[in-house]
Amino acid sequence: MVVVGAGPAGLVAGECAAKFGAKVAVIDKKREVGSPVRCAEGLGHMSFERLGLKPTSDFVMNTVNKAVLISPKGRRLEVSVPYKEFSLYILDRSGFEKTLASRLNKAGGELLLGTAVTDLARRSGKFTGVETTQGDISAKVIIGADGVESRVGRLCGLAKKLNLNQIFACVQHTLVDLENADDHFEIHFGSKFSPGGYAWMFPKGKGEVNLGLGVLASTKKKPLELLGKFKEERAKSAHSIRLLSGCIPSTLPLPSTVRDNIILVGDAARQTNAVSGGGIANAILAAKIAGELSGKIVVEKRPFSQLAQYDRLWRGHLEKILIKKYKQRRFLEDDKENERMFKFLRLAAALKPIIPKGLIVRWLRPDF
Numbered sequence: 001m002v003v004v005g006a007g008p009a010g011l012v013a014g015e016c017a018a019k020f021g022a023k024v025a026v027i028d029k030k031r032e033v034g035s036p037v038r039c040a041e042g043l044g045h046m047s048f049e050r051l052g053l054k055p056t057s058d059f060v061m062n063t064v065n066k067a068v069l070i071s072p073k074g075r076r077l078e079v080s081v082p083y084k085e086f087s088l089y090i091l092d093r094s095g096f097e098k099t100l101a102s103r104l105n106k107a108g109g110e111l112l113l114g115t116a117v118t119d120l121a122r123r124s125g126k127f128t129g130v131e132t133t134q135g136d137i138s139a140k141v142i143i144g145a146d147g148v149e150s151r152v153g154r155l156c157g158l159a160k161k162l163n164l165n166q167i168f169a170c171v172q173h174t175l176v177d178l179e180n181a182d183d184h185f186e187i188h189f190g191s192k193f194s195p196g197g198y199a200w201m202f203p204k205g206k207g208e209v210n211l212g213l214g215v216l217a218s219t220k221k222k223p224l225e226l227l228g229k230f231k232e233e234r235a236k237s238a239h240s241i242r243l244l245s246g247c248i249p250s251t252l253p254l255p256s257t258v259r260d261n262i263i264l265v266g267d268a269a270r271q272t273n274a275v276s277g278g279g280i281a282n283a284i285l286a287a288k289i290a291g292e293l294s295g296k297i298v299v300e301k302r303p304f305s306q307l308a309q310y311d312r313l314w315r316g317h318l319e320k321i322l323i324k325k326y327k328q329r330r331f332l333e334d335d336k337e338n339e340r341m342f343k344f345l346r347l348a349a350a351l352k353p354i355i356p357k358g359l360i361v362r363w364l365r366p367d368f
């Protein structure tokens with residue numbers, strides 16, 4: 001089997017297939033796993049449960065249970081939920097992906113870096129592997145985990161290029177020397193800094209933060225100028241040690257994620273939360289399903305038509321919530337709607353002390 005892309009989706013899919021005994025190569029055009037980082041590095045507790053992985057200091061830099069939300073009119077709401085189910089871990093994402101890569105190796109999977117897929121290999125109308133900058137690789141099953149731009153998805157006809165109103169264009173500084181920022185994360189709503197999206201501050205600890213924003217790519221505003229304004233207002237005195245940019249799909253999941261012996265996972269399948277832009281948790285869940293199913297089909301020499309189960313299985317877990325998030329996205333595009341939503345959040349926060357923990361966890365469990 002070949003997995004294209006060594007991000008969270010590809011590494012987890014590869015590991016799970018290799019555990020089943022399948023011969024797996026995970027390939028990536030990057031020269032180093034986890035680098036360059038294009039992420040705010042926030043990951044919720046649920047993802048670690050899904051992975052059966054402890055959130056250790058090897059790759060977790062900070063843990064926060066307090067959110068500060070700021071409305072378009074500048075209203076401020078602080079919410080603390082001191083339960084582990086609500087913890088937001090701020091990762092060293094590069095270290096996190098290196099941990100996933102070592103799990104892949106341990107399971108017997110191979111990692112081929114500096115290898116870009118240029119085309120799908122075909123024989124007699126069938127997909128027989130991938131063509132890469134380092135030569136052709138034959139494969140019985142191809143997993144496309146190649147992110148938002150997914151070449152595999154476009155080459156096999158499952159995905160089209162996204163429109164500008166289906167993409168968050170993101171920019172982010174990593175800043176040092178910011179005081180009083182370590183114990184909470186911040187979300188700033190409204191068109192002042194982030195038309196159609198939101199701005200964030202995620203604390204990595206010891207005064208280091210990721211300060212960034214995402215806007216709908218169709219907006220006329222320039223993300224870098226908006227980031228400059230946001231930094232000026234929120235973290236004027238802090239120094240930037242890294243500036244990054246990247247895109248996130250903010251749309252509905254693909255209508256189909258399987259074609260013949262090809263399946264798509266993670267951002268390639270548009271399994272990202274269209275409001276928060278968080279994609280790691282869903283990528284991991286779908287990748288586990290994809291890896292286990294395809295590993296089993298290859299090892300037990302079952303018909304490839306059974307790969308179609310992947311589509312049904314991941315949708316069973318994620319589709320409803322992804323559609324709900326997509327419908328909710330409109331509040332990010334309208335400051336008035338945004339203020340209304342803020343009033344509702346204030347009410348929910350005021351009621352929090354009288355709601356039992358069990359209900360809070362069941363109803364409000366975060367999906368990042």
Ligand SMILES: Cc1cc2nc3c(=O)[nH]c(=O)nc-3n(C[C@H](O)[C@H](O)[C@H](O)COP(=O)(O)OP(=O)(O)OC[C@H]3O[C@@H](n4cnc5c(N)ncnc54)[C@H](O)[C@@H]3O)c2cc1C
Nearest residue numbers: 005007008009029039040041042117147246266267279280
């Ligand atoms: C600025 C920013 C902040 C974000 N913050 C968060 C956050 O805090 N929390 C969260 O959960 N999510 C966040 N996300 C989203 C998250 O990063 C993605 O949802 C997640 O990385 C999806 O994982 P993936 O494995 O599907 O894709 P990716 O992580 O994008 O991995 C795809 C891999 O495929 C490789 N590739 C692509 N094309 C080819 C090719 N032709 N040949 C070989 N290799 C190829 C790429 O090099 C890449 O390594 C953020 C995204 C951005 C841009």
